[in-house]
Amino acid sequence: MSEVIFQLENIGYSYIDGGRKRVILDELNCDFEKGTFYSILGPSGSGKSTLLAIAGALDQPEKGTVKFRGKSINQLGQTLFRRNNIAIIFQKYNLMNYLTAAENVEADMMIVDHKITGNKRELAYKILERLGIVKTKADRLVTKLSGGEQQRVAIARALAKDVELILGDEPTGALDTATQKEIIDLFKSLAHDYGKTIILVTHSDDVAGQSDVILHLSDGKLIRKPLAQAREPEESRTARKSMQV
């Protein structure tokens, strides 16, 4: 069994909606192992993004503890945890639009406290090239790149930080199938070859199907299931609803 590096312990989160308390995460527990590629599936509104925000120290849970390498992230310091231990990839608004692709990637290397060895700009070019962004494009302002290219740059930013944990909120949602496959292969490689822990929130069965572990978020809890079982409750519910209609 691999080493557990990230833990969600008894996480609880709710909000008031129309005067009613709505529980999103309820006593949620989950351990994440080093060098594993996780995907989290769940219907819309199930709390996937909230879970990712809590895991990424972008939001605070009402209850419970998020631990990295056995230490609460509150103890580590949320900002420091975000800076040095995780990288988050969003579906949109991933880049600083007045910088070139290479400068965007370089920016994250400047933020982290640990020393990035070698020339940062050259490293940025290498990472981008690996993601299919050649040097001529890497020197363009990101606003001059296509949506798919921008998302690759966003992923490159996450890789540039050289952290153990990468979180993604539908990071391949805006990409075409071919590019999506390339990126997923890259995530798999990062997990298996470089020991990174990848946690992606996704709607895509294709993406989930290629991950090592599929977690289904349902009724505020994370349940570990194979893809077929993970999809079953949602599909069954949809089928039942259709029959009732």
Add this chain to the structure above:
Amino acid sequence: MRVLIHGIKSLIRRPAKTAMLFVILLVIFNLIFTGFIIQNSIQKSKEYIRSQIGSAVEYKMDFTSLMTANSSPNTPQSQETSRPPSLSLKVAEQIASSKYVDSYYITDSANVDSSTISPAETQTSGSNFQRNFSSFNLSGSNLTDNLDFVMGNVKLVDGKTMTEDDLKNGTAVVIISEDVASANNLTVGDIIPLSVATQQQPGESGGMGGANTGGASSDATTTSATESNYEVIGIYQAVEDGFDVNTMFTSNAVINAINGTEDSDDTSASIVFLLDSPDHVATFIAESTPYLTSEYHSLYSDDSEYQSLTKPLNLISFITSILIWVVFVAGAAIILALVTIFVRDRKFEIGLLLSSGEGRLKIIGQFIFEILVIAILAFGVSTISSNIISQSVSNWIVDNQLLSTTSLIGSTSTSTTELNGFQQQNSVSVYGSVDMQNVADKFDLSIDASVIGELMLASVLLVFIGSSIPLIVIMGYHPRRILQDDN
């Protein structure tokens, strides 16, 4: 490092926003700087006028009040109104103990004749009221330098001034003008006989202190004279136009011996206090007036002239300060609105940096850096352009305000000596002349280090007030709300 690199890239790669903020800061700075420069120049002109008028305050009889009291039918005639008490040396000493007093001069005087030397011919000879019956005026001093030397009305060209011993012992020494020296072929070290004319009843004899007392008679019917010898220790040259060159300088002790007032506290001398700064005149008068022993005594300075000369400048200064404040407040509001728009516009960048673990203060630091770079550029251009704008405004001020006030002032401190029933006056110029042409010439708009310091302070304050609120908002930004909820 990231803050600086990204700050500079943001400025260069968003030229429209950079230019917009630059132009707005330029306009605001120019208006404020112009106001500041004009105000500073006005302040300097007022200081110049004040320095020209000087920092002298006189302790003197208030003849205006006395005449008003005497001529008013409602004022009962009293001992004080018919013959007010003389000025008091003790009161003068009390007043002189003020922290604002640098030095104080008691200038007493006596009129003397001489049997062997004659007065120098001057334009004022024969018409001078002060010496309508004598040849020379002896002007005494309580300090080694007579007030006329201090005020620059005369300057020593040969010999020396009096010593402390001369003052203390009443040594019979005089400093004469080069005109008198030339007319009588006198040099330093010569001995001259001087006599004081005294009105004499038949059978009465007059006396005076001096080194060697001799006897001489003058007018057979009204006066007789007693001569004493005085050593010429110095020769002066008159600098002030119209200065009476037949004035001889000596010590007050000599004058007191002549007038027989050695032990008297009462004095009719000119008493002048020179203060450490013209700015302290009003405070000094206010603090020292309670020491006065008669309502007909006063502490006087030429403040009224100062007030009248600076009136147009004060008006412009007032209007300028309103302009500064209005532009300052409006400018701060404009900067606030602009920076708020810029911060909102870069909300996602802020969210992204926060999610990457960048510190909020560093993010604010980048905004401040960008604003400061633009502000410094605008500051540099504004200091030059506002100087040009101020120049044209100053031309208007000089032509329409300063030169229309063509007053030329200059007045004298006067001691009044009663001798033989005549009021004799001894005048010392203690207030400078203010030529408004000079003031106009001195209306200096050049920017010195202190003005630049003030402008910089105003700029920093303006930018700080304008940008602090929107930048503080960043402290409250929630990265999740920015990056996920808006997705």
